[in-house]
Amino acid sequence: MLYNPSNPNPISWAQGMETMMVLGQMSMFLFVGPMSLTTLIYMLLFSEYWWVSVAYATWWLWDVQTCNTGGRQGVLVPWARGWHLWKHYRNYFPIKLVKTAPLDPSRNYIICSHPHGILCFGALCCFSSEGEDFSLKFPGISPKLTTIEGNLWMPAFREVFLSFGAVSSSRTSMNNLLSTPGGGCAPVLMVGGVPEMDNFHRDKIRLILRKRKGFVKMALRHGASLVPTFSFGEIGLFKQADGCVRRVQETVRKTIGIAPVIFFGRGWIQDTFGILPQRKPITVVVGKPIDVEKNENPSDIEIEELHERYVKDLKSLYNEYNPQFGDTNMKLIIK
Numbered sequence: 001m002l003y004n005p006s007n008p009n010p011i012s013w014a015q016g017m018e019t020m021m022v023l024g025q026m027s028m029f030l031f032v033g034p035m036s037l038t039t040l041i042y043m044l045l046f047s048e049y050w051w052v053s054v055a056y057a058t059w060w061l062w063d064v065q066t067c068n069t070g071g072r073q074g075v076l077v078p079w080a081r082g083w084h085l086w087k088h089y090r091n092y093f094p095i096k097l098v099k100t101a102p103l104d105p106s107r108n109y110i111i112c113s114h115p116h117g118i119l120c121f122g123a124l125c126c127f128s129s130e131g132e133d134f135s136l137k138f139p140g141i142s143p144k145l146t147t148i149e150g151n152l153w154m155p156a157f158r159e160v161f162l163s164f165g166a167v168s169s170s171r172t173s174m175n176n177l178l179s180t181p182g183g184g185c186a187p188v189l190m191v192g193g194v195p196e197m198d199n200f201h202r203d204k205i206r207l208i209l210r211k212r213k214g215f216v217k218m219a220l221r222h223g224a225s226l227v228p229t230f231s232f233g234e235i236g237l238f239k240q241a242d243g244c245v246r247r248v249q250e251t252v253r254k255t256i257g258i259a260p261v262i263f264f265g266r267g268w269i270q271d272t273f274g275i276l277p278q279r280k281p282i283t284v285v286v287g288k289p290i291d292v293e294k295n296e297n298p299s300d301i302e303i304e305e306l307h308e309r310y311v312k313d314l315k316s317l318y319n320e321y322n323p324q325f326g327d328t329n330m331k332l333i334i335k
Contacts, residue, residue, distance in 0.1 A: 032156050033151070068167070071165055098325070103289060105139065106182070107224070118238050121282060127188045128143075132284075144185070204332070205330055209335070213307050225289040229286045238264060265277045283325035
C-alpha cells in the first residue's frame, strides 16, 4: 500500500498497476518515438553499435508499408490485444463499452469515434484491446484503430501500436481495409483529428465535423456502413491552459496555423497537478450503423446527404445517452 498525503486512504497495489499502465501508454505516445529515433541516430554516428541502427533501418524500409496494407497479421495482434494488463488500464478511469445495436459481420464498417480528446483513452481501450471485451460484444468484427501515417513511421512506437492492430488513416490504407472480402473489417477513424485535442471549454464539447466529408465519400465508394460512436467523459480528463497562456496559443495559431496544446491533470499520489489524466469514468457508446449502398462515383449531393444523415444520427446518440453517461451542462458544438 502507498500513502497519499492528500488522501487518508492508502493507494492499493491494484491502483498502482492501473497508474503504471496509463503512464506507460502516455509515455509511448509522447516520448518513445522521438527518444528511440534519437538513440538510433546516436548509435549510428557515435557508437560501436552502429550495426543495430543499420539493421533496424533495413527492417523499417522493408516493413514501412505494413500500416497501409492491413497492418500486422497472424497471432501477434490477438495476443497483444488480449493482455490482462488492459484490464488495469480500463479500471484506472474506469472505461465502459456500451453496445446499442449489433454489427453484421458480413459487412465492412467505418467506426467514427468522437471526440478525439488529448490521447483517445476510451477509443484505445475499447478498439485496440479486449479490455472491454469488444470481440464478445461484436463477434466477427475486427476493429483497427487508425492514426496519421507519420506516427507509424516512428521507431519503437510503430512496433508497439502495429502489434495492437493499429493502421494508417491514409486513403491507401482505408481502401485496402474496406476492400476486405467477406466483411468484418472496421477501421476506427478519429474524425475530428488533432484539432479536437484543443477542447478547453468547460461547458461545451467542440467537434470538428462540418467540413470532414472524406470518410463519407469513402463509405459510399465501398458500401461500408458508418457507425457513430461517442466517448462520454473523454473531455474533462485534463485541464487546459487559460488566460494569458490561451491568448498566446491563439496568437501562435493565427500566425502559423497550429499551436501546441498545453494540458495538465493529476500526479501519482496527488490529484492536484501532473501529467496523468483524472480518474473519471469514460463510456464509449457505439451507435446504430448507417447502412450505405455502394456507389463508386458518388455526386456531391449524395455525399452531402449522407453527411447530414450522419451528423443527425451522431447528435441523436449524444442527446440520448448524455443524461446517463455524460454531463447535461455540456453543450455539443459541431463545427
